[in-house]
Amino acid sequence: METTEDTASLKRVFGLPTLVIYGVGDILGAGIYAVVGKIAGLSGAFVWASFLVAMSVAALTALSYAELGSRFPLSGGVACFVHRAFRTEWLSVVVGWLMFCTCLVSMATLSKAFAGYLTTFAPIFPAWLVVLALFGGLALINFRGMQESSSLNIFCTTLEVSGLLIVILVSALFVSGGAASNAAVAVPVVSGQTLGWVAIFQGAALAFYAFIGFEDIVNVAEEVKDPERNVPRAILLSLSIAGVIYILVAWLATQVLSPAELSASGAPLLDVVLRAQPNFPGVVFTFIALFAVLNTALLNFITASRLLFGMSRDGLLPAWFSKLHATRATPYRTIVVILPIAIFLALSGTLQFLAGTTATLILAMFCLVNLSLLIIKRREAETEGFRVPAIVPLLALGSNVVLIAFASRESHLLATAFTGLGFLLVLMRNALMKQKAT
Structure with missing residues (x-):
């Protein structure tokens, strides 16, 4: 019996250190490279706040994920938790659809950031051409297939973190030398009014985009040694490490450049490095930033194409999407469908709008996660493992709703449109199932 279970299970390769590295790499990614300037445009010098x-x-929400990951150390993440709590298949379909939409809009966001860094360093290329070339390259890589490994993830994480450490180091030296920007240390004013909590929370609604990723740790729970202990620890440690780095980068960035300069920049962290240390080779930092954005965009593309493929294979979408390429064995049809939608979003939306929509979608899913934990805690008896009091998911649910409220109206509209399409998908699926039954 043990042999059967072992062969049917994924190999447990993640210890706590490698799982923390995986989590930190997933969180840091490209979010901070993309949105720090736009957050400065909202909350001024209080970007760190x-x-x-x-x-x-x-x-x-990470605490809620930590308990859920301890209770159900299975791959599947949010869809698994929601199904366990609500026991309704249609809601799991909607969650899968929202995950797909989150990846799609995030891809568009990252393409704008990629174009911003490249055109700042090499302005001869128009932004629209960079976006098209980027998506063409990502589609080709996705089509050819990509074999991920723990060692590759460690390399990617090291490179991405090195860029942020460069920002921290050169900015700290700049500030310690007494050269901090006077505009940065002044109290920020917008339209004659001092910025307050509203601006800080508006910035936080956008900053949440940079924290997306910690939830992915539960998706590899079946590959973790002692998951009941290590998954909760890894979630909390990863988020803490990433959060400290973000706050340091955000505070130092506003000491080097004024919020207005950061907001207007297409490559905010590159401009911070070059202002703080003009002799630093800009090509090095540009390469790091481009790689961070490219790597995260590719992972989003792969995830989105596999989500469509999986939903089709499970009968939730037409079977046409589940066709694999004869030689590459990749879901090429999903790639063909995703590509024009992502390009349209990237060319028609601003970086701030797209990042805000991504954050709004993920916050909506987190609301379902916290609600799921409340239902599970009430229904099921408490057992050993990582546990939090019921007040934690309740506070998490309320704080998620608050940040959604502070997102822009345009982000609300697009997120609502995507959600509406998800419900329409469920109705069409149910109608097809009834038709087949008769």
Whole structure:
């Protein structure tokens, strides 16, 4: 019996250190490279406070994920938790659809950031051409197939973190030398009014985009040694490490450049490095930033194409999407469908709008996660493992709703449209199932 279970299970390769590295790499990714300037346009010199609020909200939901990951150390993540709590298949379909939409809009966001860094360093290329070339390259890599490994993830994480450490180091030296920007240390004013909590929370609603990723740790729970203990620890440690780095980068960035300069920049962290240390080779930091954005965008593309493929294979979408390429064995049809939608979003939306929509979608899913934990805690008896009091998911649910409320109206509209399409998908699926039954 043991042999059967072992052969049917995934190999447990993640210890706590490698799982923390996986989590930190997933969280840091490209979010901070993309949105720090736009957050400065909302909360001024209090960018660090927006990141602190976003981290606090993320930490509450992370605690809920930690308990759920301890209770159900299975791959599947949010869809698994929601199905366990609500026991309704249609809601799991909607959750899968929202996950797909989150990946799609995030891809568009990252393409804007990629174009911003590249055109700042090499302005001869128009932004629209960079976006098209990026998506063409990502589609080709996705089509050819990509074999991920723990060692590759460690390399990617090291490179991405090195860019943020460069920002921290050169900015700290700049500030310690007494050259901090006067505009940065002044109290920020917008339209004659001092910025307050509203601006900080508006910035936090956008900053939440940079914290997306900690929830992915539960998706590899079946590959973790002693998951009941290591999954909760890894979630909390990863979020803490990423949060400290973000707050340091955000605070130092506003000491080097004014919030207005950060907001107007297409490559905010590159401009921070070059202002703080003009002799630093810009090509090095540009390469790091481009790689961070490219790597995260590719992972989003792969995830989105596999989500469509999986939903089709499970009968939730037409079977046409589940066709694999004859030689590459990749879901090429999903790639063909995703590509024009992502390009349209990237060329028609601003970075701030797209990042805000991504954060709104993920916050909506986190609401379902916290609600699921409340239902599970009430229904099922408490057992050993990582547990939090019921007040934690309740506070997490409330804080998620608050940040959604502070997102832009345009982000609300697009997120609502995607959600509406998800419900329409469920109705069409149910109608097809009834038709087949008769």
